[in-house]
Amino acid sequence: xxxxxxVPRDTTALALGADAIANRLAREAAARGEPITLVxxxxxxxxxxxxxVEVETPTGRFAYGPVTSADIPALLESxxxxxxxxxxxxxxxxxxxxxxxxxxxxxxxxxxxxxxLSIDDYRAHSGFVGLEAALALEPQGxxxxxxxxxxxxxxxxxxxxxxxxxxxxxxxxxQKYIVCNADEGDSGTFADRLVMECDPYMLIEGMxxxxxxxxxxxxxxxxxxEYPLAKEVLDEAIARAEQAGFLGENLCGSGRAFHLEVRLxxxxxxxxxxxxxxxxxxxxxxxxxxxxxxxAIEGLFGRPTVVNNVLSLAAVxxxxxxxxxxxxxxxxxxxxxxxxxxxxxxxxxxxLIELAFGxxxxxxxxxxxxxxxxxxxxxAVQVGGPLGAYLPEAxxxxxxxYEAFAAxxxxxxxxxxxxxxxxVDMAEQARFSMEFCKVESCGKCTPCRIGSTRGxxxxxxxxxxxxxxxxxxxxxxxxxxxVDGSLCAMGGMTPFPVQSALKYFPDDFQRAANGDRS
Amino acid sequence: MNKSQEWSLQSIxxxxxxxxxxxxxxxxxxxxxxxxxxxxxSEAIPLIAESLQQTRAEVHGVISFYHHFxxxxxxxxxxxxxxxxxxxxxxARQLEAHAKARLGVDYHQTTPDRExxxxxxxxxxxxxxxxxxRVDDSVRGRVTPEAFDxxxxxxxxxxxxxxx
Ligand SMILES: Cc1cc2nc3c(=O)[nH]c(=O)nc-3n(C[C@H](O)[C@H](O)[C@H](O)COP(=O)(O)O)c2cc1C
Ligand code: SF4
Ligand code: FES
Ligand code: FES
Numbered sequence: 200x201x202x203x204x205x206v207p208r209d210t211t212a213l214a215l216g217a218d219a220i221a222n223r224l225a226r227e228a229a230a231r232g233e234p235i236t237l238v239x240x241x242x243x244x245x246x247x248x249x250x251x252v253e254v255e256t257p258t259g260r261f262a263y264g265p266v267t268s269a270d271i272p273a274l275l276e277s278x279x280x281x282x283x284x285x286x287x288x289x290x291x292x293x294x295x296x297x298x299x300x301x302x303x304x305x306x307x308x309x310x311x312x313x314x315x316l317s318i319d320d321y322r323a324h325s326g327f328v329g330l331e332a333a334l335a336l337e338p339q340g341x342x343x344x345x346x347x348x349x350x351x352x353x354x355x356x357x358x359x360x361x362x363x364x365x366x367x368x369x370x371x372x373x374q375k376y377i378v379c380n381a382d383e384g385d386s387g388t389f390a391d392r393l394v395m396e397c398d399p400y401m402l403i404e405g406m407x408x409x410x411x412x413x414x415x416x417x418x419x420x421x422x423x424x425e426y427p428l429a430k431e432v433l434d435e436a437i438a439r440a441e442q443a444g445f446l447g448e449n450l451c452g453s454g455r456a457f458h459l460e461v462r463l464x465x466x467x468x469x470x471x472x473x474x475x476x477x478x479x480x481x482x483x484x485x486x487x488x489x490x491x492x493x494x495a496i497e498g499l500f501g502r503p504t505v506v507n508n509v510l511s512l513a514a515v516x517x518x519x520x521x522x523x524x525x526x527x528x529x530x531x532x533x534x535x536x537x538x539x540x541x542x543x544x545x546x547x548x549x550x551l552i553e554l555a556f557g558x559x560x561x562x563x564x565x566x567x568x569x570x571x572x573x574x575x576x577x578x579a580v581q582v583g584g585p586l587g588a589y590l591p592e593a594x595x596x597x598x599x600x601y602e603a604f605a606a607x608x609x610x611x612x613x614x615x616x617x618x619x620x621x622x623v624d625m626a627e628q629a630r631f632s633m634e635f636c637k638v639e640s641c642g643k644c645t646p647c648r649i650g651s652t653r654g655x656x657x658x659x660x661x662x663x664x665x666x667x668x669x670x671x672x673x674x675x676x677x678x679x680x681x682v683d684g685s686l687c688a689m690g691g692m693t694p695f696p697v698q699s700a701l702k703y704f705p706d707d708f709q710r711a712a713n714g715d716r717s
Numbered sequence: 718m719n720k721s722q723e724w725s726l727q728s729i730x731x732x733x734x735x736x737x738x739x740x741x742x743x744x745x746x747x748x749x750x751x752x753x754x755x756x757x758x759s760e761a762i763p764l765i766a767e768s769l770q771q772t773r774a775e776v777h778g779v780i781s782f783y784h785h786f787x788x789x790x791x792x793x794x795x796x797x798x799x800x801x802x803x804x805x806x807x808x809a810r811q812l813e814a815h816a817k818a819r820l821g822v823d824y825h826q827t828t829p830d831r832e833x834x835x836x837x838x839x840x841x842x843x844x845x846x847x848x849x850x851r852v853d854d855s856v857r858g859r860v861t862p863e864a865f866d867x868x869x870x871x872x873x874x875x876x877x878x879x880x881x
Contacts, residue, residue: 211843214858246845384840386801392842424748424785425841427854462741463748465783468839482743482769484782500740542845544806549845572807581802585839617803617844631805635839 202280204228204235205253205260207311209242209396210428211389217250219268224252227271233280241397243311244551245298251311253293256282262290298548298567303529305517305537306510307553310397316435318443321400327445329516333408334453338368341412345515347523349535354380354471354508355583355612355688357534357601360515363505366495367413370503375415377406378480378499378506381422381429382464382471385584387615390539390551391509395422395429398513399436403446403459405512408519409505410457411450418459419499421476424466433461468585468639472687473506475641486641487687508613510539529555534600544581544617545571554599561595564618575620579628579704583612585635586692588699589619589628608695625704627712629697630658636693647690650681654697662712671708674701721755721790728753729761737768743779747786756787791834792827794872797851800837803844808861812848813837815862819869832873 206212206221221237228235245251251264252274261282263274270288277286284291294300304310313320321327333341346361367375379402383391394402406418422430437459440446448456462480464470470479474488477499498504514536518526527535534556540563542549547569554563564570564580571577579589588609590597597603604611619628633654640647654677660670678694685691701708722728732749736742746765750757757780766773780786798813820828820835827834843849846858850865857868 210841210856211846211858214843214849214856215846249846383842386840387803387844388840389842389844425838425851462744464785465744465747466785466838467783479744480741482741482779484779543803544844544847546845585802615803615844617806619806623806628802628805631802635801639839 201234201236203238203255204280205238205240205255207242207249207251207397208239210392210426211246212242212249212251213428215249215265216268220250220252220266220271223268223271224275227275228280231275233275235280238314240313241311241315242393243293243299244307244393245296245548246550247546247548248290248296248550252279254280254282258282258292260293262293262296263288264290298550298552301567302553303537303555304553305526305529306401306513306539307393307398307551308517309401310393310551313398315397315399315432316439318400318439318445321398325520326400326516327404327451329519330404330407330445331451332519333411334451334455338412338414341408341519342368344518344523345412348514348518348526349523349530349533350511350514350518350526351534351601352508353510353514353539353613354473355610357611360507360511363495363507364409364412366493367415367503367505370496372503374417374500374502375413376499376502376504377409377413377415377418378473378476378504379406379418379420379512380471380473380476380506380508381420381426382468382476383423383426383509383613384468384471385613385615387543387581387617388541388584388613389543390541390614392426392429393551394509394513395420395426396432399433400440400445401513401516402433402509403436403440405515406459407446407450407457408515409507409512411455413503413505415503415505416456416458418457419480420459420461421464421470421480422461423464423471430461430463437461468635469641469687469689472689475687476506477504484641486643487689489686510613531555531557531598531600532602534602538599538611538614540599540614540616542568542616542618545573545577545620546618547572556600557598559596559598560590560616563599563616564595568618571618571620573620573622575622577618578621578623579619579625581617581619581628581696582615583610584615585632586610586688586695587612587615588695589625589703590699591703593703608699610692610695625700625707626658626662626710629700629708630655630662632693632696633658636689640689641687644684644686644690646681646684647686647693650677650685650690651693653677654681654693661708664711667709671701722753724750724754724758724760726760726764729758729764733761733764733768743769743771743776744783747780747783751786754790756790759788792831794832794853795834795836795851797836797838797841799839799841799843799847799849799851801840801844803840804847804849807847809848812850812860812862812865816865819866833869
């Protein structure tokens, strides 16, 4: 049998030339009389090492990275196909790479190991065990298991998933829906994308279990249009799962049904907000709805609907397969289980880091991240996407826990951690926050729609030193108005990054836009 | 590379007919039209409105709400530059300025030779390896101004290889 070589094909690996590497490897290996079997696996999530090529040996998989196409001849010459470590890109056994070995991978246990579209691979790595367990339970039994796991929504609001499911189960209706929120709009986040591109059956399984739990027979994955590869992989995975009886009219021969369809968004950040998302799925403009009614009671097409983030749904197969306790035994306080952190921006070693709640930001940024990419001192970090606060060094010892962050007016959100070195101009970042809100506001309420436009103008005046002190006071007032008067968190939280910049980096608002002190 | 076909009223109607029975069919129809023709011709609006029994104003309102939909034909390639925070932290602002200067256009504009339409995008999910850009359907990472220039040369000399 020829040697199996793995070249990932997630967006990041492809963005760094993985296709060219796969082609060249196949060609050069054949030319050397050492034919290989190429497997296009998912990514291990070690973005800084992408493209990360792996070779299967009798003693496990050996990693090489970050590889460029030009490295291939020398790598082959060094004995890469035997797992040799005689090349500067050789990393040794993949599982021993510190960055990976130190993680607690529950949701991402399979990622990068398997061929994302292979159902055989999926099953060989505990796939569909959770579904089988769910099929043996009554709906209430599934909901109890999810409640006991302590799982809270990973999309940002951290609402207990089991309680949401209970509401939908308890609301009678002719049709109910499971909607997966795959809009992943936050800058610095890519964990949903990794699930969809690298382990799509896990999401399909999680949604199917949700359907069984609340008696919903139709699911939609609302996917952002910025993720064309995820669309392609999901469509194919859904077709194969139907073929194999893991989706459709008769799930695993149980007589129970669940259907699934991917729907594309169209470049609107606000459509990640669950009610805007539902409007969009119904074919309308993505205007945020007033709540109540909750989507769990009157959601898609007015029917009871579970709306959950990709990672919330992806955690469910593990919970059903291994039991609620296996999940709940990780974490701290009311934050149970693991959190998929995404280390991004100006960082040496960015990537996906799945850890039990409770690690500090500093550990994450220093021990995993290895500091900034530029090598300059780290100055600020934005956690939780564009609506999250910028945190100065004094806050880097905060444990990653929903309650600890909330106490500091910060959010964990979807787990994005974006690092900035000392060259960052925080007044410019604050301006961007307002500009982003202006571009992405749904326009339904005044504090958000007009407030963000004014916010940009006021910050421009501050940076141009026009009545600086008056305009700073105005900016504070404007932020308060937005926080107090906005219908949803778009307008209500845009001030968080702005206020944190003002509070912790006031000097940046005292100099001119070109960076000189005035 | 943009594989758009010429539109006709008949081909628009074919796309609509294939999807209009779906619940919430409007976005799927708009995507299908834009995928096939590169944009949504204004002549499609009355046809969609008729098929979905909505007003033209409603259909128009939906098209204009979403940044992704365009109502004029794009250039041969669409280049999107990520403007979001993670890319900003590694030089997206410089890349954006460079791209605009090099192409001589602003966002939402097409070069006079109709080769490239420049668009802004807020995150492509490649945030650990930015600055990121998307060229048609493929994402590129760690795009320095020099890499951007090399990419333009590549686009102008041969059709972009589809990353599959
Ligand atoms: C402006 C805005 C954008 C949001 N974007 C997303 C998103 O991209 N993905 C997501 O899962 N949740 C997003 N949310 C949160 C959703 O409204 C909702 O809380 C979530 O989908 C519920 O799922 P969960 O309980 O599994 O987290 C956003 C909220 C707001 C206010
Ligand atoms: S806060 Fe902004 S995005 Fe949210 S409902 Fe109001 S206008 Fe729409
Ligand atoms: S909700 Fe519209 S202005 Fe407050
Ligand atoms: S912020 Fe640019 S790819 Fe995510």
